[in-house]
Amino acid sequence: MEKVTENPNFETKNLPPPNHQMDADxxxxxxxxxxxxxxxxxSLQDCLVDSNRDWKPC
Known part of the structure; x- marks a missing residue:
């Protein structure tokens, strides 16, 4: 099996959080x-149905 070498120029610990994370929040x-x-x-729709579309009691 071949040994996988890491790219020394790629540092994952210094990457900022993904842009979409803030959007998700x-x-x-x-x-x-x-x-x-x-x-x-x-709830309003149910009330309107029960009151025969009279919105005042709702």
Missing amino acids: DDDENVKQLKECSSLNL
Whole structure:
């Protein structure tokens, strides 16, 4: 078997975190907000169906 040699010019410990990591963190917060909004929207839709589209009791 051949021995794999490392490239001395390639240093993994000095690499910055991937650019998309920060985007993923932002997306997590957006997803949380969307879930809250979607649950409110679904509740409103249910209420509208139950009240024969009368939005006032909702």
